[in-house]
Amino acid sequence: MSEVGGARAKRMPRAVREQQMMDAAVQTFGQRGYQAASMDEIAELAGVSKPLVYLYLNSKEELFVACIRREAKALLEAVRSAVDPELPADRQLWAGLFAFFTHTAENPDGWAVLSRQARTEPFAAEAALMRDEIVAYVATLIGVAAQETHRATDRDPELAERDVAGLAQALVGAAESLAIWANETPGMTARESAATLMNFAWAGLGNLMRSERWSPR
Amino acid sequence: MSEVGGARAKRMPRAVREQQMMDAAVQTFGQRGYQAASMDEIAELAGVSKPLVYLYLNSKEELFVACIRREAKALLEAVRSAVDPELPADRQLWAGLFAFFTHTAENPDGWAVLSRQARTEPFAAEAALMRDEIVAYVATLIGVAAQETHRATDRDPELAERDVAGLAQALVGAAESLAIWANETPGMTARESAATLMNFAWAGLGNLMRSERWSPR
Amino acid sequence: MSEVGGARAKRMPRAVREQQMMDAAVQTFGQRGYQAASMDEIAELAGVSKPLVYLYLNSKEELFVACIRREAKALLEAVRSAVDPELPADRQLWAGLFAFFTHTAENPDGWAVLSRQARTEPFAAEAALMRDEIVAYVATLIGVAAQETHRATDRDPELAERDVAGLAQALVGAAESLAIWANETPGMTARESAATLMNFAWAGLGNLMRSERWSPR
Amino acid sequence: MSEVGGARAKRMPRAVREQQMMDAAVQTFGQRGYQAASMDEIAELAGVSKPLVYLYLNSKEELFVACIRREAKALLEAVRSAVDPELPADRQLWAGLFAFFTHTAENPDGWAVLSRQARTEPFAAEAALMRDEIVAYVATLIGVAAQETHRATDRDPELAERDVAGLAQALVGAAESLAIWANETPGMTARESAATLMNFAWAGLGNLMRSERWSPR
DNA sequence: TATGAATGAGAATTCATTCAT
């Protein structure tokens, strides 16, 4: 396997080298998993010697955490920057979902790191932190929808904080699952994934807003 | 860490020992992941020596595949046996979700093996096979709902196979996400999780059945 | 691989079982070598359980030594019984060589045990002991030839004991090498091997008897 | 057991270290055999850590094959460079035998690797290839003698190719056997061994050249 | 006479990590 960025160049500025290493690391971790990825492989893919990886990133664990952070930040940023807070809630949610699926489709290795590889100890905490940021953001979007409904129908959705949190968890979980599935399913576009989930979610949210709940028995 | 079944018993029939080993393996694989789990740890947890694990289960890979199969079978059986096909679709879905939630909550390690640890090479194919069985079953439940709607409203939901598959993926993903969150959230019961998801899902499905779709712009 | 003697029979007399085990052991040791042969394989090939092998033959080492002894004895017996001490020396030697090559060709595994597998520690001594018996016997044959020459030519060959020993070593070594080569060379008969060596040796011995020696410078 | 080259030296160039490792490997393989030799022992004898052996030589099998090749090459070179093709055949043979004896006596481990340890699967093919080169070279020496005889006596020895091959096998086998015996016999020099074999062989060859064959009945 | 159940000890191999330059 040859290096990520083409021909091996010597004496690059530290920042550039670091990015090359992280690129190689995300690719390797995403495809192999944390344990199965070897520092040898990462260094070779990055086109540098192993000691240099250690010089810059200190250890395999730190390198992996750095990858988690970089990828989570990028994903969050992609979603955030796609959402215009001036628009109505449904359009905000749509935009967010579409951006999410687009980003995960374009960065399958990064998404694999976040969604699969980062969830075992000793990284679960770090990954959960990152994930919670996303969930919190989604919860905000749901909150916006609730307030809109409130104003429009003059009825308070009475969604407890825990309900919103649960919904956000479900939504993100559904999105994660769909994204993984979409990455494995040829011909599945980000638009399709987003539409599927939006259809699924919007009605359910609407119902909840109108306090029309399904109940067993 | 002491053995799974309490005091170390000697000279058990092969079938019993094998189950003990699989129990220990599922627990270890579920918590650590395939790579990080060591055969040493599994053997110790099972209360036997390593050679015996190899004598009965042949290799780490075969052991892991056996775990995947056993856990998938158990989960599927739990959901299937909870669903009465005579009942209306919503009650079938409710029963299925509730059983799914209950089983995954009661077998977090087995569920972790299926949903997270088994998805990297060289197990992706095997895991996909197993997970697809579950998703396919959920898809049949959705299909039942669609037919009922068809009969009741005299309108064909026109749900493409891929739509149903996507919905099932979303549903399972949401369920997993909720289950994890529920486990971390004090006072959150399996029943509550199931209700949250059912509420979320049923309205969305209903809308889809009635062909009332949300669409961008 | 199925057992050596056909269908697995239970409760055989000890002597018979032991022979079955030794047959399996010789075959396995001969083909794999001492280290690479496993007691599992030998037991399976013999059609018995491993503990029975240990009950009768005590250990892998003892089993191997027993194989060495049995095969050496058989080879020596084959050569001895083929030689008629009433005949002239050349015919005695011919008969011995022919018997040697015939036996090694018919028992390639046994011959492999003796000629190759038995020559490393801790079996070198045992193997040397067996080999020395053969060498001593060959030396006897050479001695017979010397005496005949003595009587015929009225000249003493003046072969020191060490010379005879060296010649016997060379002869046996040549025979060993030829036997191995013959076993690897399709279409090479025992008769051919024996003739080649006899031609080679008889003249050389004759010259030596007549004190016609080649000498450097 | 301490290292091959005396005090442990650090940070050597790769080529040097590789030779040290091969030295240790030949010694260990030669004395213990392939299976019984452990990489631990080889590494310790070479004065390096095991990982370095793997880094440079890849695996036990590759290491062993490398040993076979190196030793075969060295032996062949020793014999070849000792033979002056301008000399008469008997002197060529003498020089070759003497060199062969000297080299095998001075490199007993290398010779053990070639003549004994390398003859079991999966190395038999490789070893046969190497040994055949030596045997083939001896065969050419015999061929030279045959041609000389042809010219000198105006009679064609009519030695078939297979006859020559068999003679070469016998000669090499006799040499090996004598060498082993000589090593065990105090006061026995390489020169003496070579003389014994030459005496034994030259007359035999001479007879064959003159088509004076011994024949049974 | 015979065996299913079980293991202690050790084998090859890999990998994160560091040292000296």
Place this chain on the structure above:
DNA sequence: AATGAATGAATTCTCATTCAT
């Protein structure tokens, strides 16, 4: 800024051997 040389500590897997029946 960068690397060739080197290793301690695991990890998977095997095998001769024994125990209890």
